[in-house]
Amino acid sequence: MDDRKREWLKQLPKIDELLLDLEKKGFLDRAPRPLVKETCRSTVENWRRKIMAWKEGERGFSPPSTAGLAEEIILSIEGLHTCRLRRVINATGVILHTNLGRAPLAASALDRIIEVSRGYSNLEFDLEKGERGLRYDHVRDIICRLTGAEDALVVNNNAAAVLLVLNTLALGGEAIVSRGELIEIGGEFRIPEVMERSGARLREVGATNRTRLKDYQKAIGADTRLLMKVHTSNFRIIGFTEEVDLKSLVALGHEHGIPVMNDLGSGCMIDLGLHGLQREPTVEDVVAAGVDVATFSGDKLLGGPQAGIIIGKATILEKIRKNPLNRALRIDKLTLAALEATMIHYLNPERARKDLRVLKALTEPLDGVAARAKKLLRKLKRANLEGIRFSLKEGMSAAGGGSLPGQEIPTMLVVMTPLLMSAVRLEEKLRLLEIPIIARIAAADVLMDMRTVEEDEFRFIPEGLKTVTSAAPPSESLR
Numbered sequence: 001m002d003d004r005k006r007e008w009l010k011q012l013p014k015i016d017e018l019l020l021d022l023e024k025k026g027f028l029d030r031a032p033r034p035l036v037k038e039t040c041r042s043t044v045e046n047w048r049r050k051i052m053a054w055k056e057g058e059r060g061f062s063p064p065s066t067a068g069l070a071e072e073i074i075l076s077i078e079g080l081h082t083c084r085l086r087r088v089i090n091a092t093g094v095i096l097h098t099n100l101g102r103a104p105l106a107a108s109a110l111d112r113i114i115e116v117s118r119g120y121s122n123l124e125f126d127l128e129k130g131e132r133g134l135r136y137d138h139v140r141d142i143i144c145r146l147t148g149a150e151d152a153l154v155v156n157n158n159a160a161a162v163l164l165v166l167n168t169l170a171l172g173g174e175a176i177v178s179r180g181e182l183i184e185i186g187g188e189f190r191i192p193e194v195m196e197r198s199g200a201r202l203r204e205v206g207a208t209n210r211t212r213l214k215d216y217q218k219a220i221g222a223d224t225r226l227l228m229k230v231h232t233s234n235f236r237i238i239g240f241t242e243e244v245d246l247k248s249l250v251a252l253g254h255e256h257g258i259p260v261m262n263d264l265g266s267g268c269m270i271d272l273g274l275h276g277l278q279r280e281p282t283v284e285d286v287v288a289a290g291v292d293v294a295t296f297s298g299d300k301l302l303g304g305p306q307a308g309i310i311i312g313k314a315t316i317l318e319k320i321r322k323n324p325l326n327r328a329l330r331i332d333k334l335t336l337a338a339l340e341a342t343m344i345h346y347l348n349p350e351r352a353r354k355d356l357r358v359l360k361a362l363t364e365p366l367d368g369v370a371a372r373a374k375k376l377l378r379k380l381k382r383a384n385l386e387g388i389r390f391s392l393k394e395g396m397s398a399a400g401g402g403s404l405p406g407q408e409i410p411t412m413l414v415v416m417t418p419l420l421m422s423a424v425r426l427e428e429k430l431r432l433l434e435i436p437i438i439a440r441i442a443a444a445d446v447l448m449d450m451r452t453v454e455e456d457e458f459r460f461i462p463e464g465l466k467t468v469t470s471a472a473p474p475s476e477s478l479r
């Protein structure tokens with residue numbers, strides 16, 4: 001090791017010296033001591049590594065003074081006060097973006113979360129009787145009335161709902177599922193694996209592309225506890241295909257006294273066919289088909305908070321409610337408040353379509369999206385941003401989130417053509433903003449899809465682009 005490195009390493013202060021310096025600055029009263037100590041250690045260690053990695057001829061390198069290090073430690077700890085979970089602008093055009101928080105909540109749902117959780121609530125208190133109540137009861141009635149179901153129960157998410165139903169109805173026995181429906185949703189949710197964890201045995205029937213009623217029929221035996229149908233949410237098999245419709249499956253199950261379950265995935269409450277989209281069976285359709293139990297998500301097409309909704313026959317729901325696993329999967333009060341508010345929107349489906357952002361984004365006519373795109377384009381041109389050329393282009397948005405696979409929705413894109421950096425670099429810089437803008441790259445352009453951007457988010461966009469362009473000196477090389 002050369003002498004210079006040795007000298008630098010010797011100059012690095014001891015942890016105790018740093019702590020003393022920080023104490024003099026009064027910082028030790030402002031943060032937990034173990035945290036400060038650990039940050040001192042890791043900061044010094046970091047500098048030690050930098051010194052060791054230094055190479056002769058590298059210029060502008062100088063190890064910090066004790067005061068400089070103390071500053072670095074304070075900044076690092078103060079940085080912890082910034083929340084890492086943040087709002088972002090979803091300009092990807094993927095409406096139910098699983099990585100971007102899926103369904104944005106309606107204003108009414110946000111209000112209810114604050115109202116219910118800022119103080120105490122009647123979460124498990126029956127106000128009329130003055131005695132203990134059930135948390136599930138707050139939304140049970142409205143879900144039943146909107147879907148026609150006899151009974152309803154809500155849990156943490158749809159994965160939990162599926163696990164709970166399987167565990168309650170098929171523990172130690174068999175559940176029959178078509179080979180065409182053994183799906184993976186992503187994020188480690190695969191029907192066969194969830195089935196295994198639930199304690200039920202999977203009995204696969206049919207072929208990947210074709211399953212007939214007699215395949216189910218032949219598989220029914222003494223161990224059969226459940227016939228299960230799963231919505232193939234995020235893919236489609238096309239061509240030579242055949243599946244058994246829910247009504248026939250229900251008839252078969254009932255003939256043998258075996259309950260029939262449908263994992264709907266998204267759980268659509270309005271007829272999307274009326275809005276130029278592929279028709280999804282609605283939750284109401286599924287109930288009308290006579291299914292014993294069905295499960296769906298709160299934050300997919302429903303447009304509410306993350307939740308799993310279980311609906312079905314009262315006798316079955318009663319068993320599910322009593323399963324001890326239910327306690328482990330239960331829904332919390334913030335979610336319940338938001339879910340109830342979301343459900344209330346469906347009392348007027350036309351209003352729901354406009355007020356719930358997911359439904360609005362799915363069904364908004366292209367005109368509206370294009371008008372928004374033009375407005376943003378004008379704003380961006382007025383902002384005099386150097387180094388990016390802006391234009392408009394038609395394109396396609398997607399439903400995402402395991403809903404409406406293959407459905408393309410016409411949209412308008414704001415095209416950003418960077419002149420002084422690569423599209424990859426621009427996309428990255430937008431992603432690293434304080435309010436990140438998540439856009440997509442297409443060849444030399446970066447695209448912002450206006451179907452998933454609302455007008456009240458515009459105020460962050462020119463500002464963000466200003467930061468992005470000014471932080472890029474003209475000399476920056478293409479990456």
Ligand SMILES: *Cc1c(COP(=O)(O)O)cnc(C)c1O
Nearest residue numbers: 157158159231233265266297402
């Ligand atoms: C999305 C989905 C799930 C999982 O739902 P989460 O709410 O994400 O837990 C389960 N089954 C199907 C068919 C789905 O589409």
